[in-house]
Amino acid sequence: xxxxxxxxxxxxxxxxxxxxxxxxxxxxxxxxxxxxxxxxxxxxxxxxxxxxxxxxxxxxxxxxxxxxxxxxxxxxxxxxxxxxxxxxxxxxxxxxxxxxxxxxxxxxxxxxxxxxxxxxxxxxxxxxxxxxxxxxxxxxxxxxxxxxxxxxxxxxxxxxxxxxxxxxxxxxxxxxxxxxxxxxxxxxxxxxxxxxxxxxxxxxxxxxxxxxxxxxxxxxxxxxxxxxxxxxxxxxxxxxxxxxxxxxxxxxxxxxxxxxxxxxxxxxxxxxxxxxxxxxxxxxxxxxxxxxxxxxxxxxxxxxxxxxxxxxxxxxxxxxxxxxxxxxxxxxxxxxxxxxxxxxxxxxxxxxxxxxxxxxxxxxxxxxxxxxxxxxxxxxxxxxxxxxxxxxxxxxxxxxxxxxxxxxxxxxxxxxxxxxxxxxxxxxxxxxxxxxxxxxxxxxxxxxxxxxxxxxxxxxxxxxxxxxxxxxxxxxxxxxxxxxxxxxxxxxxxxxxxxxxxxxxxxxxxxxxxxxxxxxxxxxxxxxxxxxxxxxxxxxxxxxxxxxxxxxxxxxxxxxxxxxxxxxxxxxxxxxxxxxxxxxxxxxxxxxxxxxxxxxxxxxxxxxxxxxxxxxxxxxxxxxxxxxxxxxxxxxxxxxxxxxxxxxxxxxxxxxxxxxxxxxxxxxxxxxxxxxxxxxxxxxxxxxxxxxxxxxxxxxxxxxxxxxxxxxxxxxxxxxxxxxxxxxxxxxxxxxxxxxxxxxxxxxxxxxxxxxxxxxxxxxxxxxxxxxxxxxxxxxxxxxxxxxxxxxxxxxxxxxxxxxxxxxxxxxxxxxxxxxxxxxxxxxxxxxxxxxxxxxxxxxxxxxxxxxxxxxxxxxxxxxxxxxxxxxxxxxxxxxxxxxxxxxxxxxx
RNA sequence: GGGAGUUUAGCUCAGCUGGUUCAGAGCAUCUGCCUUACAAGCAGAGGGUCACUGGUUCGAACCCAGUAACUCCCA
Numbered sequence: 001x002x003x004x005x006x007x008x009x010x011x012x013x014x015x016x017x018x019x020x021x022x023x024x025x026x027x028x029x030x031x032x033x034x035x036x037x038x039x040x041x042x043x044x045x046x047x048x049x050x051x052x053x054x055x056x057x058x059x060x061x062x063x064x065x066x067x068x069x070x071x072x073x074x075x076x077x078x079x080x081x082x083x084x085x086x087x088x089x090x091x092x093x094x095x096x097x098x099x100x101x102x103x104x105x106x107x108x109x110x111x112x113x114x115x116x117x118x119x120x121x122x123x124x125x126x127x128x129x130x131x132x133x134x135x136x137x138x139x140x141x142x143x144x145x146x147x148x149x150x151x152x153x154x155x156x157x158x159x160x161x162x163x164x165x166x167x168x169x170x171x172x173x174x175x176x177x178x179x180x181x182x183x184x185x186x187x188x189x190x191x192x193x194x195x196x197x198x199x200x201x202x203x204x205x206x207x208x209x210x211x212x213x214x215x216x217x218x219x220x221x222x223x224x225x226x227x228x229x230x231x232x233x234x235x236x237x238x239x240x241x242x243x244x245x246x247x248x249x250x251x252x253x254x255x256x257x258x259x260x261x262x263x264x265x266x267x268x269x270x271x272x273x274x275x276x277x278x279x280x281x282x283x284x285x286x287x288x289x290x291x292x293x294x295x296x297x298x299x300x301x302x303x304x305x306x307x308x309x310x311x312x313x314x315x316x317x318x319x320x321x322x323x324x325x326x327x328x329x330x331x332x333x334x335x336x337x338x339x340x341x342x343x344x345x346x347x348x349x350x351x352x353x354x355x356x357x358x359x360x361x362x363x364x365x366x367x368x369x370x371x372x373x374x375x376x377x378x379x380x381x382x383x384x385x386x387x388x389x390x391x392x393x394x395x396x397x398x399x400x401x402x403x404x405x406x407x408x409x410x411x412x413x414x415x416x417x418x419x420x421x422x423x424x425x426x427x428x429x430x431x432x433x434x435x436x437x438x439x440x441x442x443x444x445x446x447x448x449x450x451x452x453x454x455x456x457x458x459x460x461x462x463x464x465x466x467x468x469x470x471x472x473x474x475x476x477x478x479x480x481x482x483x484x485x486x487x488x489x490x491x492x493x494x495x496x497x498x499x500x501x502x503x504x505x506x507x508x509x510x511x512x513x514x515x516x517x518x519x520x521x522x523x524x525x526x527x528x529x530x531x532x533x534x535x536x537x538x539x540x541x542x543x544x545x546x547x548x549x550x551x552x553x554x555x556x557x558x559x560x561x562x563x564x565x566x567x568x569x570x571x572x573x574x575x576x577x578x579x580x581x582x583x584x585x586x587x588x589x590x591x592x593x594x595x596x597x598x599x600x601x602x603x604x605x606x607x608x609x610x611x612x613x614x615x616x617x618x619x620x621x622x623x624x625x626x627x628x629x630x631x632x633x634x635x636x637x638x639x640x641x642x643x644x645x646x647x648x649x650x651x652x653x654x655x656x657x658x659x660x661x662x663x664x665x666x667x668x669x670x671x672x673x674x675x676x677x678x679x680x681x682x683x684x685x686x687x688x689x690x691x692x693x694x695x696x697x698x699x700x701x702x703x704x705x706x707x708x709x710x711x712x713x714x715x716x717x718x719x720x721x722x723x724x725x726x727x728x729x730x731x732x733x734x735x736x737x738x739x740x741x742x743x744x745x746x747x748x749x750x751x752x753x754x755x756x757x758x759x760x761x762x763x764x765x766x767x768x769x770x771x772x773x774x775x776x777x778x779x780x781x782x783x784x785x786x787x788x789x790x791x792x793x794x795x796x797x798x799x800x801x802x803x804x805x806x807x808x809x810x811x812x813x814x815x816x817x818x819x820x821x822x823x824x825x826x827x828x829x830x831x832x833x834x835x836x837x838x839x840x841x842x843x844x845x846x847x848x849x850x851x852x853x854x855x856x857x858x859x860x861x862x863x864x865x866x867x868x869x870x871x872x873x874x875x876x877x878x879x880x881x882x883x884x885x886x887x888x889x890x891x892x893x
Numbered sequence: 894g895g896g897a898g899u900u901u902a903g904c905u906c907a908g909c910u911g912g913u914u915c916a917g918a919g920c921a922u923c924u925g926c927c928u929u930a931c932a933a934g935c936a937g938a939g940g941g942u943c944a945c946u947g948g949u950u951c952g953a954a955c956c957c958a959g960u961a962a963c964u965c966c967c968a
Contacts, residue, residue, distance in 0.1 A: 006933070403897060404966070411967080510965090545904085547964090578919075579905060585964085587905060595920065598933045605931035612930075652907075655919065670930085677929060753937080760937050766928060845914070851951095852912095858951040866912050866952095873914075 003611065007604035009568030012710040017130060019709075025727050026135045028075035030499035036067035036074045037503040039482050039533075040136065041516070042144060044083035046090050046121050049128040051542040051550050051588060052509065054560045058576045059539060060507045061134050062650060065702040067504075068135070069731045075500055076135060077485045078126060079142035082118075084424035084474045085179055085361040091117050091423065107422050114423050131561060133569050133705045135727070142485045144477040145425070152489035153425045153477045154441055156527070161439045165377040166417070168429075168437075172294045173416055175369035176359040177315030177329075181420040182373060188357040188366050197352035198234045198337060199283065201226040201345045202243060205259040205268060227252070227260055227271075228347050230282025233292070234340065235332040237262050238321040240269055241296075241305035242288040247273040249284050263345035264336070265322045272303050294368050307370065313420075315367060329367070374418035374427060374470070381522040382412040388521055388531050395535045397648045401510060408514050415519075417473045424471030431466045432457070443467070479519035482506075482532040489527070506533040513538065537648050540585035547587065563593055570704035571597035577654050577703065599658060600707045603700070606666050609674070610689060611716050616680035622787055623685045626672040628738060629745045630692060633664050635735045636742065641699065642734075654703055661696055668749065672788050690717060695732045747813055748785045754811045755793040758820055762809070769796035773805055775817040777883070782816075804890050812838075815879045817887075832891050839884045846877045 020026060028035075038060050043053060060076060068074035091114045092102050102110060126141065142149060160166045173182035204225040227243060243260050245252045255271045262269060276299060277286045290300030291309040300307060310321035315329045323339075324332045340346040357366035386409040388394045389402060396402050418427060429437045430446035432454070440446035447462040454460070483489060486497040502524070508517060517536055524532035542550050542557075550557035563572045574596030579586050621627075637660040644653035673689065675681045694717055701708040705727065711717075712726035751772075759766060772795050774782050782789075786798045801819075808819040809826050852858050852870055859867065 003930095005931075400898070407896070407966080584899095584906080589905085589920095591920070592905090594933075598931095601933050602931065605934085607930080609930035649907090652918095655907090658919080666931090667935085674930090756936060757938085760925065763925085766926085766936080841914095855951050861951055862912070869913055877914090 003608050005605075005608075006601050007568075007707055007710075009570060009600075009706060010565075013131070013133070013569055013706045016706055016709045017133065020135065020725070020727055021138075023723060023725075025725065026076070026137050027139060028073055028137050030495050031073055033071065033073040035500055035504075036064070036072040037077070037500045038064055038075075038505055038507065039077045039485055039503055040079060041506070041508045041512075042079045042081035042142075042478060042481065043125045044086050045080040045118055045125075045143065046083070046087050047125050049125055049132075049560045051557055051560060052539075053125070053129070054132065054563075054572065055539050055542055055576050055586060056507055056509070057129055057132060057134050058573045059537065059650060060505075061132070061705075062573075062577070062702045063505055063507070064135055065705060065727065066645065066731070068727065069698065069701065069729060071730060074135075075137055075140075077140045077142065078129070078134070078136035078138060079140075079481075079485060080122060080126065080144070081474060081478055082143065082145040082424060084419055084421050084471055085176075085181060085183065087114065087118070088421045088423040089179055089362055110422050128561060131564055131569060133573065135705075140485065144474070144481070148487055148490050149477060149480070149484045150425050152480050152484045153472060154428050155489060156480060156523075157425075157428060157472065157476070158439055158441060159527075160376060165380070166439075167375055167377070168372060169375055170370055171373050171375070171416065172297050172368050172370055173373055174357060174359075175313075175367040175371070176362055176364050177311075177313065177367055178362040178364035179359060179421070180313050182369075182371065182416060182418065183359055183361070183366070189360050191356060191358060193356045195232045195352050195356070197230050197232055197282065197350045198340075199228050199230050199347035199349070200234060200237065200263060200287075200340060201228050201347050202260040202263060202285075202287075204255065204271075205261060227255060227285050228283045229285045229287045230350075231287055232352060233289075233333070234336050235317070235324070235329055236289045236292045236310065237287065237336070238265055238267075238317075238323065239289045239291050239308045239310040240267075240287045241290050241300055241308060242269050242272045242303065244272050244274050244277050244286045244288050244299065245284060246275055246277040246279050248275070249277075249279050251284060263343055264339055272305075274299060274303070291370060292368055297368075297370070309370060311367060311369070315364075373416050374429075374468075374472075376415040376417050376476075378412040378414055378522075381526055382409045382518075384525045385409060385518055385521040388525070394521065394531050394533065396513075397535060397537045401513060401538055404510075405513060405518065409518065415473075417476050418468075418470040419473055420469070421471050424474065425477060427468040427470050427472060429468040431468070432460070433464055437468070438465075475515050475519060478516060479523045480527070482520055482524065483527060492528075501528065502531050503533045505535045505537055507537045507539060509541065510538040511541070535648070542586050542588050545587060545589050547585075550588065558590065563590070567593040567597040568600065568706070570600050570706050573705075574599055574654065574703055577650055579651070596704075599662065600704055602662055602666060603696075603704075603707060603711075606661075606670060607693070607711055607714070607716075609670060610693060611714070613675065613686060614680040615683050615686050617683050619680065619682035621682045621684040623673045623682075625741075625745075625784060626669060626788060627685065627688045629741055630664065630669040631688075631735065632738045632742050633669075633745075634660065634692065634695065634732075635737045637664075638699070638732060638734050639737075657699055657703065661700065665692065665696060671792055693717075697726055698729050698731055701726050701729070744780055744785070747780065747816075748789060750813050751789055751818060752793045754813070754818065755789075755795075755820060758809050758811075758822075762822065764822075766794055769794050770820055770822075771795060771797045771799070773799045773801045773808070773819040773821070775801050775804065775819070777815040777817065777879075780816065804887065806890055810887070812880065812883060814876070815883060817883060828891050832888060835884055835888050835891070839881065839888070842877050842881050842884070846874065846881070849874045849877065 040060065041056065064074045064076045091110075094117060095102060095113060105113070122143070129136070157166065174188050176183050204227055229243065231237070240262050245255060256273065258271050259268050260271055261267065272288070276295075277284065288296045288299055288305060290297045290305055290307045292311065297307070299305075308320055310317055311329065312318050317324050317327050317329065317332050319325050324335055327335060337346065358364065359366055386406060389396060389405055396405060428441055429439055430443065430450070431437045432450055434457075438446045438449050438453070440449055443462055443465055446465055447460075450457070450460060450465065480489070482501065482503055483497065486500055487494055488497040488501060506517065520532045524530055544550055544556040548556060560572070567575065571593050575593030578592045578595060579588060637656055640656045641653045644650070644656060669692070673681070673685050694712075697708040697712055709726045712729070713720055755770065755772065758764070764770070770793070772789065772793070776782055782798070783800060789795060790798055804817065805819040805821060807826065808821040810817060810819045810831075812818070849870055853874065
């Protein structure tokens with residue numbers, strides 16, 4: 001035999017992937033078949049494949065391949081996301097390496113570099129997906145900044161603006177001083193950080209105006225009167241607008257109505273009262289810094305405090321700080337602490353743990369900052385989007401995410417859609433010299449509109465209009481993805497969108513349930529009056545063995561391509577799926593891939609076995625029972641697999657398939673029919689076995705596309721035409737199941753296991769043939785299973801008897817007795833002990849059954865079926881006990 | 894601080910409407926095997942106080958309450 005002992009994936013993977021491409025098996029165009037559609041969650045255009053992608057895309061590919069093999073018109077649309085912040089950050093870094101600063105470039109110049117970068121690195125991740133076997137319709141590849149998609153984004157913006165859902169406003173935003181942009185709440189990662197809590201003394205003004213009698217009485221305290229505040233951000237004291245205390249705080253009644261001086265700069269600020277202040281945190285005196293803290297901002301609004309912003313966009317201090325101007329906020333913090341200490345204004349410093357926000361993209365500490373931003377109102381769009389999920393039009397899998405979804409949708413906040421970046425769709429707002437703005441698709445349209453709206457500005461020229469510098473949040477383009485990939489905005493009634501939309505399944509991570517999934521549902525409703533997809537399969541997060549999220553910075557993530565190199569794409573796919581029930585995080589370990597590799601190798605070797613057989617046409621078929629059994633077993637498994645897929649339990653579906661192939665097919669069926677070495681096999685068994693094998697290749701294909709395609713084309717299965725491929729083979733449909741046969745073979749397997757066990761414990765070589773005598777008290781006809789038992793347990797004979805045999809090793813299956821006479825007689829004492837133990841167990845069992853049956857309340861409350869079962873248990877146990885008794889007395893005699 | 898979730902074998906997880914001899918699977922472990930498809934394998938075995946405490950029920954891994962630990966979301 002010249003076939004390699006192990007399957008070598010690499011060559012087959014390259015061969016079959018290009019074969020599928022060359023013959024357009026991934027291509028989908030609308031036709032009369034039922035569509036099955038998935039749009040890929042577009043990965044970042046400059047990203048590289050990580051384990052999360054592997055999981056996500058393996059699942060999508062399994063679903064799409066299965067749909068294709070069920071005769072549906074399967075369409076998987078790939079593409080990438082322009083990922084404004086991440087990509088711009090990468091381009092800026094690349095330019096910096098070349099000695100170019102973004103500041104020195106014009107917008108068009110910068111964008112030219114960015115496009116150049118995108119063209120160079122943009123395709124990488126999609127190329128990597130091909131290695132995994134992803135069967136996307138690559139001709140449909142889209143990019144969120146493709147012309148049509150960008151146009152859709154702008155049109156959408158205008159549409160929503162006209163509806164009054166987009167507005168401009170000053171808001172406290174999460175400012176990323178490194179990316180120099182606002183980021184959404186969802187893009188801020190909060191981490192607990194060890195910080196210091198600084199206690200700073202503010203001098204209380206000696207000449208505070210006397211507002212109440214109370215305070216005059218306290219004036220025994222002289223000029224050197226201080227109040228102390230605790231803060232983690234001493235560098236912001238120059239932006240303080242007030243000191244706030246709780247009016248109920250008895251320690252500070254003497255401060256009511258007074259003023260205090262900010263140390264170092266000696267600016268006077270009022271002491272205000274508000275119950276917002278927690279009395280037992282810090283000193284109970286809170287410095288109020290409206291420009292640099294969200295809560296302080298709200299407090300400031302309430303008390304009409306001035307907003308003093310002392311930070312530049314890059315996180316350095318500006319001239320309003322008066323001191324340390326130009327210093328970075330963290331450097332300033334250190335310096336100011338020293339200055340305070342020098343001035344005697346630092347009381348003490350404590351260690352303190354608190355939550356600090358970091359930018360997801362740049363990892364910079366987020367700075368709360370007031371700025372003019374564009375917002376999109378969410379409330380009205382959230383309502384229908386919530387209903388679709390609540391009423392089941394859209395199913396979240398697993399269902400538990402429904403709660404989280406509802407909670408978010410009911411408490412939705414307006415969406416900050418502007419980003420202070422260049423890479424992305426520039427906001428179509430055009431400012432007039434007087435500061436007013438016009439929303440229009442182009443400069444020309446804006447100019448026309450300006451002229452008609454404001455005829456008084458007679459000398460207005462088109463060049464006078466200034467477009468808003470900001471771009472839109474990336475999610476503002478990706479929320480349109482399921483519609484825009486089919487050109488549903490440009491051409492809302494085209495054949496593709498009518499055929500493919502709504503799509504079927506969306507496979508994505510729960511982390512983006514809100515800012516992507518929920519918004520796609522809103523967009524689907526708003527722009528097509530329809531849901532964008534029917535099911536949302538939420539994958540878990542890929543974690544390492546220790547439960548840590550896999551990430552580049554931790555260095556705990558294997559390179560997916562290395563894994564494919566090592567275990568083959570099929571092995572990695574199986575490995576990903578083995579460990580990933582829907583919605584649960586996945587504790588990934590390479591050993592799962594190893595298990596996957598071992599599995600396809602098992603299949604490979606089963607193939608080698610069958611491939612090596614010679615057929616003798618004249619031989620009769622001795623294996624009809626084995627064939628009928630496996631046929632039934634296969635059909636039974638098909639139902640289980642279908643059922644698991646219907647519930648999106650992909651791991652379970654794979655496990656059923658795995659056990660069907662490894663245990664039922666290889667370990668049992670092939671061993672049952674395997675001819676003695678170098679002996680030929682009969683034609684009928686051979687043909688049936690090949691059919692079984694082909695069906696196994698089909699059900700395995702979605703999980704392991706490459707090896708199944710490779711084997712599919714072997715001449716063992718006959719001549720194939722060009723288009724006769726496993727990838728488009730029709731999945732086998734359910735056939736008949738002979739449950740009685742399945743039950744009997746289970747007993748036969750037990751018999752074989754018992755005999756093998758006797759061999760093991762008595763150290764009898766498998767080569768030494770034994771005899772088996774059966775006293776069948778049940779109605780099972782063991783003679784028909786003679787061949788199978790004899791072969792798998794190596795028996796020289798199998799007798800049906802009517803009387804017990806003494807001195808033989810024995811076992812009991814249900815009420816049937818089995819005897820294996822051995823050369824040396826078994827120890828009657830040990831045998832008696834074994835029987836006695838079994839008897840005790842049965843007696844105990846019987847007692848509990850009887851207790852139930854004699855319990856009046858059980859008999860009156862339990863459903864009739866349950867009582868029947870208990871009665872059957874009782875009868876079985878009693879019958880078994882009787883046999884045990886007999887065996888025991890036979891031993892004694 | 895508010896909300897959600899999780900806890901079953903060494904590991905990763907099933908266990909559906911409370912009821913079958915219900916305590917399961919895969920991996921790992923242990924024992925014995927190079928038995929001509931496969932040592933990436935074969936045969937067999939061991940392993941759990943279903944987190945803890947109480948309650949409801951004829952009957953609880955499952956329902957209820959409390960406790961503990963962990964995770965996530967929001968503030």
